[in-house]
Amino acid sequence: MTGLSDETLNAFHDGALPPAEMRRIAAEVAGNADLRDRLARLAAADAAARDRFAAALRDPVPLALARAVATAPPPRTRTGWRQTAAAAVLGLLIGAGGTAWVVTGPARAPAAPDWVAQVADYHRVYAAEGRHLVEVGADETPHIEEWLAGRIGRPFRVPDLTGDGFAFRGARLLVAAAAPVAQLVYVGEDGAIIALCLTARPGASDAPPRLQEFGDLTATVWRQAGTAVVLVTPADLPDRDTIAATAQTALWQL
Template identity: 35%
Template sequence: MESTQGLPIEVRLSAYLDGQLPRSEMNEIDEILAQDDDAREVFEKLKLGSEFGARAFERMLQEPIPLDLVRNIKEARASEDDAPKLGIAGVPVAAAPAARRSTFWPQALAASLAIFMAGGVAGYLISEQQDTDAPLQIAAAPRTWLDDIADYHRIYARQTRHLVEVPASDKEHIVEWLSASTGVAFTLPDLTAQNLTFEGARLLVAGGKPTAQLLYRDAENEIFAICFLQSEPVEGKTTLAESMRNDIGLVSWQRGNASFVVVGPSADPNLERIAEVVSTTI
């Protein structure tokens, strides 16, 4: 991740939106957004453009990209970088004849990225047009409670002293407090077998409803969360559904009168397994 210090605010906010800044600079942008109305206005326009481009990209693909595919690509790339570059009989690749490579996938990927970027630019320009003289209207995709959860997680995962409202040492109060506040009965999941340490809890508002947030930390200091709220009742339990919000992965499901989601880094290969454990113990 490279610093954008000294670059125009639009560039810095775009990198912030994509999660491509060092942690210290992300905190700096947080402060700018909290204090500068003009910066917040630019950020909202960039966010609209990003959402517009994402919708265009999703329509082209016609189906979401599984989180497993994203993780496999990253793992394969890391393995390729670490592997010794040897050819037949241990001959260095540089000394071996270059194999012909298919040009389809690089071209397809470039085309996809071009469409995605064009959509983002179009969204930004459309938002600019709306601020001036054109009556053009764009129907934004409706936000869900998972969008709110992803926004919360992006903020709280960077906290240190103020990660939680109630610490893990007060587990009985956490269960009583969040059950009463959300209307969802639950058991506090023990995820030590998944190498996650319980840090404590918060009460949020997502989708206009009181929402519980249980926070855990792994050995690499990454933050994972379990969030839930009351929802329209379903019979039994639904299957786990994976989704992504930039660098954040979410695995959600419903059970009875509640909706649940496990949140963490999208590249973590254990996210779905953690969600499976939580769905059977919470």
């Protein structure tokens, strides 16, 4: 038995401790079966919470609520009654259309420009995690595909990048620019960590890969099959383009 409190162990589980302490506890965990048991219990609780909360997400949104938000007038300081009235008319039109508006309404804005930057930030944080690199391990790949496809709303396959020297380690669910993002994490033979991140862009046209630099990281961004994809790699990774090409072919071989 060790002196680690439940709170410390939870904070460790969540990666919420300073790096030095994370390393110290990781070393302690490695040599202590009791701590591993306790961590497994935390992971089981998380899994149960995620399951039940995922079910809560499938509960259909009442039309009245969606309509109230869709037709809410802009701030008073910038508008007058005219616009409010226009919004009310829009509400009536939407009402006449029934529920179909959810599908046929204006397409979602193509991506908040900063989602790639957020994904890069996440990469920096999680790449330092080591033990907690991923939320669900590669041994559960079918579950990952089902779970994350459900969360982002797009089916996909986890690409096999072993031909490019990268092994799949597992996945995480992120949220960037208010949208769920599937993060697939791979580790290279030399320990380099790269990630493929996917988020739905319904109706968006395909776009070829382009590069965005984020200091020590490079993001290769493209759109394919109604999905925006980012390959996040260390800035000096030579095989970036080959990996992106492999991913492009493999992601939708359903």
